[in-house]
Amino acid sequence: MARWGITLPLLGVPVLEHRALVSELAGLGYTDVWSAETTGTDAFTPLALAAQWSSELRFGPAIAPVYTRGPATLAMTAATLAEVTGGRFVLGIGSSSPAIVQRWNAIPFEEPFKRTRDTLRFLKAALAGEKVTAEYDTFAVSGFKLERPPVERVPIMLAALRPNMLRLAGREADGAITNWLAASDVAQVREELGESELAARIFVCPTEDADAARALGRMLISTYLTVPAYAAFHDWLGRGEALRPMREAWAAGDRKAASKAIPDEVVDALIVHGSVGECRARVAEYQTAGVDTPIIALLPTGGDQVEQVRALAPKA
Structure with missing residues (x-):
C-alpha cells in the first residue's frame, strides 16, 4: 500500500479545529497522521482526538523522546493510544535533542543511542504483556506489567539519521523515521536500514x-x-x-x-x-527513491493551510 502522511496539528491551528479536515483525509488519499513534539502540542493528545474523527487512518508520533517520559509511562501511553485508535497506532520514539531534553526538561542528555536501544527493548517486552524486570545499560525496571496490554502488536519505529541507529531500526524495530534529507539521499539511508519501513518528514512550502x-x-x-x-x-x-x-x-x-x-x-x-502540483510531484519523488511513508510537514506561506493540505493530497 502506498502511504502518504501529513503532520498535524497544523501550525497555529487549534487542535479541536482539525476535526473536519481529519475526517476528509482518507478520502483524499492520505493514509497517515503523524504528530511532532517540540514546543507546541504534545505528541499524543492530538492523535487520540484525531483517531475519533477517522476510522481509516494510521496514527503515530514522530517522535516521542525516550528521555522525557519514564519507560513505564511511555508503555502505558502507547497502550492507551493503541486502544483508542483501534490498533491503528505506530509508536515513533527517538533520542530527540539536547535542547528539548536537557535545556527544556532538565534531564541529562546522555548516551542517546543506548537510551533509545534500551527503551525500544523494554517497550517491545512491556507492550507484549510481559512482566519486565531488567537491568539495561541506561536504566533499570523492576516488576512492571501493563494492566491491559494492547490486543494487537504495536509497531515501534525509531528516529534515525546515521548508520548505527538506522541499523538498529532495521534489526530490532519496525522501521525508521528520518527528516531533513533530499530525495537523492534516500538510497544511502535505505542501504543502512534494509527493507524495514522508512518514513521521512518532508518540509513542504507550497508557494511559487x-x-x-x-x-x-x-x-x-x-x-x-x-x-x-x-x-x-x-x-x-x-x-x-x-x-x-x-x-x-x-x-x-x-x-x-x-x-x-x-x-x-x-x-x-x-x-x-513551488506550486502545489510541483510540491506533490516532489514528494512523490521520495517514494520513488525508496521512502515508504512520506510525511508532509506544511510550512507557512500565508495561505489557507487546510486548502493546501487538500491540494497536496495524492488524489487531488
Whole structure:
C-alpha cells in the first residue's frame, strides 16, 4: 500500500479545529497522521482526538523522546493510544535533542543511542504483556506489567539519521523515521536500514515565490542543521563542505550570516517548494527513491493551510 502522511496539528491551528479536515483525509488519499513534539502540542493528545474523527487512518508520533517520559509511562501511553485508535497506532520514539531534553526538561542528555536501544527493548517486552524486570545499560525496571496490554502488536519505529541507529531500526524495530534529507539521499539511508519501513518528514512550502520559500528554508536549516546530530548526518550525506560557512557563522554568533551562507541548491534539495502540483510531484519523488511513508510537514506561506493540505493530497 502506498502511504502518504501529513503532520498535524497544523501550525497555529487549534487542535479541536482539525476535526473536519481529519475526517476528509482518507478520502483524499492520505493514509497517515503523524504528530511532532517540540514546543507546541504534545505528541499524543492530538492523535487520540484525531483517531475519533477517522476510522481509516494510521496514527503515530514522530517522535516521542525516550528521555522525557519514564519507560513505564511511555508503555502505558502507547497502550492507551493503541486502544483508542483501534490498533491503528505506530509508536515513533527517538533520542530527540539536547535542547528539548536537557535545556527544556532538565534531564541529562546522555548516551542517546543506548537510551533509545534500551527503551525500544523494554517497550517491545512491556507492550507484549510481559512482566519486565531488567537491568539495561541506561536504566533499570523492576516488576512492571501493563494492566491491559494492547490486543494487537504495536509497531515501534525509531528516529534515525546515521548508520548505527538506522541499523538498529532495521534489526530490532519496525522501521525508521528520518527528516531533513533530499530525495537523492534516500538510497544511502535505505542501504543502512534494509527493507524495514522508512518514513521521512518532508518540509513542504507550497508557494511559487521562490525567494520567500528559500528565506524560510534558510532560517530553518540554520536552526536545525547546526545541531550536532543533524550536522553529523549531513557530513555523512556529503554536505559538510557546502554547510561549513553556515556553521562557522553560527558558531561565531552571526545568525544572519549563517542563514545567508546556505547555498540555494542546498535549500532547494531539503525544502520542497513551488506550486502545489510541483510540491506533490516532489514528494512523490521520495517514494520513488525508496521512502515508504512520506510525511508532509506544511510550512507557512500565508495561505489557507487546510486548502493546501487538500491540494497536496495524492488524489487531488
